[in-house]
Amino acid sequence: MDRSELAPLIDHTVLGPETTWADARTALEEAAEHGMNACIPPCYVEEATEFLEERDANGDVTLATVVGFPHGQNASDVKRREGVLAWKAGADELDVVINVGRLKAGADDAVAAELEELVAAVPIPVKVILETALLTDEEKRRACEAAVAADAAMVKTATGFSDGGATVGDVELMSEYLPVKASGGVGSYEEAMAMVDAGAERIGASSGVEILEGAPESA
Template identity: 75%
Template sequence: MDRSELAPLIDHTVLGPETSIADVRRVLDEAREYGMNACIPPYAVEAAADYAPDVTLVTVIGFPHGQHSAAAKRREGVLAWKAGADELDVVINVGRLKAGEDDVVRAELAELTAAVPIPVKVIIETALLTDEEKHRACEAAVAADAAMVKTSTGFADSVVSEKQRANGEAVSGGATVADVELMSDYLPVKASGGVGGYDEAVAMLEAGAERIGASSGVAILEGAPE
């Protein structure tokens, strides 16, 4: 896959807790130069839409832990759409899913998808879930009429990886081929979390992903054939 084919499949991301408008503009400049999308914090959407109207803007809802109320997520999504977001990435309530409250998870997602006319991707936080729970999370996303499912925010991956290091275990955080294969049976997949280079991105796409979320979008494309 060459650079021009890969670029539109990348959501070039800046979502750290210290992200400034200057950081957002840098990512928008890079996205525009290389032909990527940009994934940015909700507070920056309106400014980003004015600054780079030609870049597809993705923002996050209920980020990073998914523990907002359903009403708050719906309101946040509507505000982001009206501010200029083209797509929304919403974090599920992992605690409710693990408690077996699948109906609540599904209803919360459905409230958001019904409230906006733009695609909603559902972040299921694979690092925190068993395979059985991943299936249930994907089923909830399908039932809620989501457009895609996404592996991770990246935040849970970091927590899990640190615990594994502390316990002397192999680190397994981030998007994996196995998770992408599982999730792609339900909806298109956005692989996000630890995708830092071209080979990793291609592996995710070959596993069934249709989008890559990464803060290293430029590095991924620089490694791609022209």
């Protein structure tokens, strides 16, 4: 897969706790320059939308942000409201963290209902972050089933804020249910292609530029 084919699959990400607007703007500039998507903190979505409009890149960069990030333990109505605010501010996609504790306690219906509320509240794709490093395979399957029941667009491996990230095995398992975004620890072209070969349709990475630099310029 060459750079032009891989770039639209990458969500170029900056979500650390010290992220400034300047950091988010740099990620947007790099995404626009290289043909990637961008994933930034929700507090900067409005500025990002205005920035992309000024650059005439609003239709070229898919702008994603996060909900219930990074632990997923917000109240359900808070997650729904957060998603609505992000959409109204200009977000094109939402990445929401499931409530891992509720899933582990067997409250699958509550997990699915929370996701369903968010999906129903916005007209944009919702990706569900499982935080796979914290789950058994059986729990991963139940989380994927909850995402399917909620009519989510995609499932995502990890936030990057817990131990562990995307693995080939997890991507293969999750792709049985929905399109997969492999995120967490993907830092090179080779690692990105391993995820794509396993079934990932999107890559979340803070090193999107480095990944593309490792890709062949043309097939």
